[in-house]
Amino acid sequence: MSIFFAAIKRILYFCITMTVSIIIVNYNTLHVLKPCLDSIIEHTIGIDYEIIVVDNGSTDGSIEALSNDNRITLIQTGENLGFGKANNKGLEQAKGKYILFLNSDTLLGNNAIKIFYDFAEQFQGKLGALGCILEDRQGNWIHSYGQFPKMKDDFQKFLWIPILKGLHLYNSPVIKYPKQWLIVDYVTGADLFVRREVLDECGAFHPAFFMYCEESEMEHRFNLHGYDNVLLNGPRIIHLEGEGGKDGKSSRFIRDTYRQQKSEYIYFKLTEPRWKYFLYRTIHPVLRLTVWLNPNVSFADKWKFTKQLYVSIKL
Structure with missing residues (x-):
């Protein structure tokens, strides 16, 4: 049967x-x-x-x-x-x-x-x-x-400040x-x-x-x-990248950056050993403050992103 x-x-x-x-x-x-x-x-x-x-x-x-x-x-x-x-x-x-x-x-x-x-x-x-x-x-x-x-690559991409780029610490x-x-x-x-x-x-x-x-x-x-x-x-x-959304450039940058970062946290939590993930989560948020050096992002969006980064992300 x-x-x-x-x-x-x-x-x-x-x-x-x-x-x-x-x-x-x-x-x-x-x-x-x-x-x-x-x-x-x-x-x-x-x-x-x-x-x-x-x-x-x-x-x-x-x-x-x-x-x-x-x-x-x-x-x-x-x-x-x-x-x-x-x-x-x-x-x-x-x-x-x-x-x-x-x-x-x-x-x-x-x-x-x-x-x-x-x-x-x-x-x-x-x-x-x-x-x-x-x-x-x-x-x-x-x-x-x-x-x-990779965690090391994620750290390196923040070394875009001219003096650090001159040291060749970051390779595309x-x-x-x-x-x-x-x-x-x-x-x-x-x-x-x-x-x-x-x-x-x-x-x-x-x-x-x-x-x-x-x-x-x-x-x-x-x-x-x-x-x-x-x-x-x-x-x-x-x-047609970017043609699906209607938000302003600065707000979209902050929204997408925040979502990207949150997803990277999830990715590393799922794929890396616990100790490496803990170390990454401890150090990485500080590097994200480089958003304040970006002249194309408004003060309001920078402040919004900072609050999201340190308050809203709970994994």
């Missing part, structure tokens, strides 16, 4: 699954989401897929506009869960053999999803996350991958882009193509993160399970 039910389950699995589930998180980004959806429909051929949009409590008319769009499956969270948690909500309903986590502020420039799929199917080895070389509107290559965060990482493909620490969360089985084995986005570092931590787990994360040259995806 158990063999019978197992067979039925497998038949049902193949009946309801498809090749790729595209998951897009939306929070008040309807103005860029609509072109994103159009670009997917326009360029994606030769492969079956579904589009799942997870709305994080938008107030810009997204719900009204998306509710009547029969090209997508709409999930409403009713609140802003952040990037990782919202993607996990979409993953719960995804039917694809592969998952593409895609930012709402992206545009496909070619049949990127099919190219991802073909590469993943032919890859000789254990493939974790797959991403591409992202472009801006002018076709310039932009930030697409990185090294896993060398950015390399592959002619075909390259194994990297992590690919950015703007476009993450992952086999569903890898997510089931290693886990998806950690719920402790709201925004930033969640893809690094997830792909770090992929590495621990023996999977390689790969940057692929071939798919064309334009990333």
